Amino acid sequence: MFTLAQENKDTVLTLLTALPERIRTCIREMDTDKLLEIRMRCGLSLCAVLKSGGYAVTPSGNLSRDIKNSIIVTDRDIKRALELITDFSLYAHENDLKNGFITLPGGHRVGVCGEAAVSGGKITHLKNIQSLNYRFAREIIGCSDSIMDKILINGDIKNTLIVSPPMCGKTTLLRDIARNLSLMGKRVSIVDERGEIAASHGGISPFNLGYGCDILSGASKADGMLFMLRSMSPDVIITDEIGTADDMAAIREIKKRGVSIITSIHGRDIKIPDFDTIIKLERIGVYA
Amino acid sequence: MLKLSGAVLIISAFGLWGFSKSEKLKSRNDSLLHIISALALLENEISYAQKSIRDALSLIGTLSNIPLFTAVSENIGTSDMQEVFSSALSECNMNFSKSDSQTLLEFSQNLGNLDRVSQIKSILYTKELLKMAQCEAYEEYKKYSRLYRSSGILLGVLFSLILL
Numbered sequence: 001m002f003t004l005a006q007e008n009k010d011t012v013l014t015l016l017t018a019l020p021e022r023i024r025t026c027i028r029e030m031d032t033d034k035l036l037e038i039r040m041r042c043g044l045s046l047c048a049v050l051k052s053g054g055y056a057v058t059p060s061g062n063l064s065r066d067i068k069n070s071i072i073v074t075d076r077d078i079k080r081a082l083e084l085i086t087d088f089s090l091y092a093h094e095n096d097l098k099n100g101f102i103t104l105p106g107g108h109r110v111g112v113c114g115e116a117a118v119s120g121g122k123i124t125h126l127k128n129i130q131s132l133n134y135r136f137a138r139e140i141i142g143c144s145d146s147i148m149d150k151i152l153i154n155g156d157i158k159n160t161l162i163v164s165p166p167m168c169g170k171t172t173l174l175r176d177i178a179r180n181l182s183l184m185g186k187r188v189s190i191v192d193e194r195g196e197i198a199a200s201h202g203g204i205s206p207f208n209l210g211y212g213c214d215i216l217s218g219a220s221k222a223d224g225m226l227f228m229l230r231s232m233s234p235d236v237i238i239t240d241e242i243g244t245a246d247d248m249a250a251i252r253e254i255k256k257r258g259v260s261i262i263t264s265i266h267g268r269d270i271k272i273p274d275f276d277t278i279i280k281l282e283r284i285g286v287y288a
Numbered sequence: 289m290l291k292l293s294g295a296v297l298i299i300s301a302f303g304l305w306g307f308s309k310s311e312k313l314k315s316r317n318d319s320l321l322h323i324i325s326a327l328a329l330l331e332n333e334i335s336y337a338q339k340s341i342r343d344a345l346s347l348i349g350t351l352s353n354i355p356l357f358t359a360v361s362e363n364i365g366t367s368d369m370q371e372v373f374s375s376a377l378s379e380c381n382m383n384f385s386k387s388d389s390q391t392l393l394e395f396s397q398n399l400g401n402l403d404r405v406s407q408i409k410s411i412l413y414t415k416e417l418l419k420m421a422q423c424e425a426y427e428e429y430k431k432y433s434r435l436y437r438s439s440g441i442l443l444g445v446l447f448s449l450i451l452l
Contacts, residue, residue: 088364088400089340091407125403 014106015134020080026071029061036167038134042078045070081132085110097126099194106206107137107199137199139207143169144176151177157186157236157260163267170264171196171240175207177262178238182210189234191224192217197240222246225261229254236260291452298451299444306440310433312383317429319382320422323392324415326352331411334404341400355380360396370396385425391417 012032016024019038023046027038030048037049045056045067055063056070064070085102086093096102101111114129144151151160160177164170175197182188190213192198198205198215205215214232216224221239225247228237237254242263254261326348333344342364349358359376366372373396377389384392395414402410 083400084365086400087340087342088369089342089344090401091334091404092338092340094403 012106012136015104015108015136018081018084018104018108018110019134020077020084023071023073023077023081026057026059026061030057030063032136035136037136040073040077040081040132040134042073042075042130044073046073078129078132082112082129085132094125097129098123100126101194103195103199103201105201107139107196107201109135109137109194109196111135137196138172140169140172140176141179141208142176144173144180148177148180151262152181152184157181157262159255159260160262162262162264164264165268166266174238174240174262174264175209178213179208179210181236182212186212186235187233188213189228189232189237190215191219191221191228191237191239193219193221193224194240197238220246222250225250225254229257229259234259236262238262240264241266295448295452298448299441302444302447303437303441306436306438306443309436309440310429313425313429313433313436315383316385316388317422317425319384320388320418320425322352322354323356323382324418324422326354326357327411327415327418331408331415334411335408338404356382369399369401372396373399385421388418388421391421 016027016032019027023038023040026046027035027048034050035048036051039047039049039054041047047054048057048063049055050063055065056067058064058069059071082090085104090097093102097112100113101109103109111131111133112126112129113131113133114126116123117125117127151158162170162173178188178190178197188210190198190209192200192215195217198207198209198213198217200215200217205213209215214228214234216228219227221242222244225237225239228234237259239261240263242248242251242265251261251263329348329351330344333339333347337344339347342361345357345361345364349355349361356376359379360372363372363376370393373393377384377392391414395410398407398410400407
């Protein structure tokens with residue numbers, strides 16, 4: 001039985017406070033439980049994304065596929081939103097902007113998009129930001145209960161790979177697995193490169209992760225996994241969306257040390273995720 | 289006896305006026321010195337600690353005991369940053385000249401809206417402008433503070449003599 005965490009309502013409020021005032025007023029009128037995303041694109045209609053797709057939002061908070069009476073997002077709205085998202089401190093979020101998103105208190109994520117300044121083939125910073133995507137983070141306590149007997153067998157944590165398309169709850173499931181394992185007395189290390197699993201803000205996670213989780217935020221997955229292996233002596237390392245050669249090398253090292261790994265990968269079907277990744281994972285015995 | 293006490297009152301009033309004018313000059317110089325050192329702290333908080341502007345200003349307000357920064361940190365987000373600075377400047381009487389206030393308002397215009405390198409450059413530029421203003425304020429203080437104090441008393445004496 002899944003239960004939406006009691007705190008979810010409060011964390012939704014923390015996302016609303018990061019919206020420009022006039023947009024916040026409209027969103028408040030809506031049923032935020034069904035909202036997945038709020039998209040602001042300069043010069044275009046304010047868009048609310050539900051499971052059934054995107055809708056234009058009217059000033060009274062109604063959803064419509066007709067954009068006639070919808071709220072048009074202005075340059076000023078984007079500027080104000082950026083001020084609120086960064087707490088009036090753009091300089092403190094330079095790296096986040098370079099990576100394309102900022103994590104808000106409560107674990108919500110705001111994707112940003114504009115003109116990329118590139119140097120040496122890499123994005124150095126983002127300018128003229130024109131689009132923002134507010135993604136609601138939701139904690140579903142108990143969503144992993146039915147699979148825990150497949151992950152924890154006779155006290156051993158099995159290496160586990162979760163394959164799923166985007167927006168289907170990989171991170172929510174990983175978070176709940178972490179909570180369950182932590183409450184079973186396991187030493188859980190979470191490597192949270194993009195601040196999605198634990199969504200720590202000021203070093204504190206807003207989610208219920210039990211009492212046995214150590215969280216490393218911000219570090220790359222490969223570096224972070226090896227860091228946690230050295231520093232926290234975990235029973236299991238949990239991380240999200242692996243895929244690079246460095247990730248594979250780090251997982252190989254973790255396997256050598258007898259530590260379990262639980263992670264996720266994008267894919268529509270268990271046979272369809274990035275084939276090379278699966279082959280590599282099969283070789284080191286993670287994909288089962 | 290009545291005339292004598294009247295004269296004393298007049299001399300004291302003019303004396304006080306002179307002393308307060310002199311004190312204002314000293315206070316402007318001191319305020320500028322405080323703001324300059326607070327900006328150096330802000331530079332560190334931004335470049336090394338990467339604190340948010342709210343936390344950085346609140347910390348600096350406490351450390352350097354400058355109510356201006358505390359007032360700004362408490363009101364960030366209520367309106368435009370320049371407006372927040374402007375109302376904090378009028379709230380906290382720091383005896384700044386118009387040009388000092390203008391420098392701070394221009395600085396506030398970009399506060400928090402720039403990347404780290406540009407933000408540091410903006411702080412350094414403001415510090416240079418305030419240093420120049422402080423040199424000028426110090427010269428003014430040295431030049432005029434004694435003049436204000438003595439001329440206050442002398443004017444008091446003069447008025448008393450005329451009235452007597």
